[in-house]
Amino acid sequence: MTPAARIACAIDLIGVLEEQCFGPAARRRPADAVASDFFRTRRFIGGGDRRVVSELAWGVVRQRIRLGWHLDRLGVAPTARLLLLAQMLLGRSGDHGRGRQAAEAAFDDSHYGPAALDPAERRVAASLDGRPLVDPAMPDGPRLNLPDWVLPALTARFGAGLAREAAALETEAPLDLRVNLLKTDREAAITLLAGERIEVVPTPLSPWGLRLPARRPVTGTAAFRQGLIEVQDEGSQLIALLADARPGMRVADYCAGAAGKTLAMAATMGNKGKITACDTSAARLEGAATRLKRAGVDNAERHLLEAGDRWAKRRAGSFDRVLVDAPCTGTGTWRRNPDARLRTRPEDLAELVEVQHQILGKASELVRPGGRLVYATCSLLPQENEEQMDRFLAHAPGFVPIPLDRLWAELRPGLELPCEGPFLALSPGRHGTDGFFCAVLERGA
Ligand SMILES: C[S@@+](CC[C@H](N)C(=O)[O-])C[C@H]1O[C@@H](n2cnc3c(N)ncnc32)[C@H](O)[C@@H]1O
Numbered sequence: 001m002t003p004a005a006r007i008a009c010a011i012d013l014i015g016v017l018e019e020q021c022f023g024p025a026a027r028r029r030p031a032d033a034v035a036s037d038f039f040r041t042r043r044f045i046g047g048g049d050r051r052v053v054s055e056l057a058w059g060v061v062r063q064r065i066r067l068g069w070h071l072d073r074l075g076v077a078p079t080a081r082l083l084l085l086a087q088m089l090l091g092r093s094g095d096h097g098r099g100r101q102a103a104e105a106a107f108d109d110s111h112y113g114p115a116a117l118d119p120a121e122r123r124v125a126a127s128l129d130g131r132p133l134v135d136p137a138m139p140d141g142p143r144l145n146l147p148d149w150v151l152p153a154l155t156a157r158f159g160a161g162l163a164r165e166a167a168a169l170e171t172e173a174p175l176d177l178r179v180n181l182l183k184t185d186r187e188a189a190i191t192l193l194a195g196e197r198i199e200v201v202p203t204p205l206s207p208w209g210l211r212l213p214a215r216r217p218v219t220g221t222a223a224f225r226q227g228l229i230e231v232q233d234e235g236s237q238l239i240a241l242l243a244d245a246r247p248g249m250r251v252a253d254y255c256a257g258a259a260g261k262t263l264a265m266a267a268t269m270g271n272k273g274k275i276t277a278c279d280t281s282a283a284r285l286e287g288a289a290t291r292l293k294r295a296g297v298d299n300a301e302r303h304l305l306e307a308g309d310r311w312a313k314r315r316a317g318s319f320d321r322v323l324v325d326a327p328c329t330g331t332g333t334w335r336r337n338p339d340a341r342l343r344t345r346p347e348d349l350a351e352l353v354e355v356q357h358q359i360l361g362k363a364s365e366l367v368r369p370g371g372r373l374v375y376a377t378c379s380l381l382p383q384e385n386e387e388q389m390d391r392f393l394a395h396a397p398g399f400v401p402i403p404l405d406r407l408w409a410e411l412r413p414g415l416e417l418p419c420e421g422p423f424l425a426l427s428p429g430r431h432g433t434d435g436f437f438c439a440v441l442e443r444g445a
Helices: 003-022 031-040 047-062 064-073 080-089 098-106 119-128 140-144 148-168 186-195 234-243 260-268 282-294 346-364 386-395 404-411
Strands: 175-179 209-212 229-231 250-253 274-279 300-304 319-325 367-377 399-401 424-426 436-443
Touching (some): 003 047, 031 047, 047 064, 064 080, 064 140, 140 148, 175 234, 229 260, 234 319, 234 367, 234 424, 234 436, 250 260, 260 274, 274 282, 282 300, 319 346, 346 367, 386 399, 386 436
Parallel strands (some): 250 319
Antiparallel strands (some): 175 209, 175 229, 367 436
């Protein structure tokens, strides 16, 4: 592909993303799924071209809120052409017009290239050229690269620390691994990975975590294929730690998905006792099967939750641990999914808060007297976390929170408590993990 053809292709992709993921009438599909469909129907595009086109489009996705603000200020609609043009021009102070020349040259009207800029687009280019991407006149949303609707909740939670958190949500997430204690230990895994030229360091909070200082593909390593390691954010590992599932216990992972936390809990159980991975999604539970097998987990069963299902009723009050890793806005993972900050809307939050409350009601019935209900989200928003807990505890007086400092002293003795308050609340800016919340509640005997 010529450089201009790559630009034309990126404009097409941005247009499809706008239509299917972000626009007002969009179906709000995840951007990576849309991009992969886009390239599947254009098999003639080779790997190198695909990388350049994706990077151009992803640059726009990552800065979409700010680019939208700049175009809105100029009174023009955010077409795919203008979004890419703005991305090419903004934040290039000191370029002395070279960015504009390059942009104008890129829209070269060649056979496979984009049409030349029209007079209105040229005026936009002239206005944007040399301006900073983060403009001093920007209100908080674009300045912090966050949608307006999350600002009140995040400001209430982080106060003056919000800028640090917003900046952390713009960085690339580290790649964390969890060592599978059913098959090896952390020291041995470090040595094995070094043998495969993968450098890792222990994570500071999780006792089973390893972090790659430089991103490398790990799924092809022997350590991964043999189930010695799993990819899992450190914060996610800490939720399994706080669940404190022990050998011989009966454990339900009520929203197990593809079993990320089931795997970690099966390891703390030493494969003894029984863990049931439940979910309403058959496809996700299907994905769990391969991972459980690879990890050598043989005390887990899977259960698909369906309407009218009597499974939970028959098992009421019989589990030592019930983990609810609830569906949530995923605001804590926005550094991994930059498109999610554009796709998630306030009505999703309202809906999810209700779903979480319903799930908590059902799952809590499974807990035996003296057993524990563990509630977790990867959200940074108090509505899905502390406020959800306040509401649950008001409805379920039989449950009391076990304060984090008590749990932490038992499970990570000698290690400084990562946060204040009765619950675990992790954030990318402060802890370097994804944003996670975890509350552990005990059912009165
Ligand atoms: C945050 S994800 C779970 C991730 C998983 N625990 C892991 O560590 O990989 C939330 C899961 O809840 C499931 N879910 C949604 N509604 C549910 C419901 N009403 N009951 C149980 N699970 C539900 C979703 O299918 C999704 O897999």
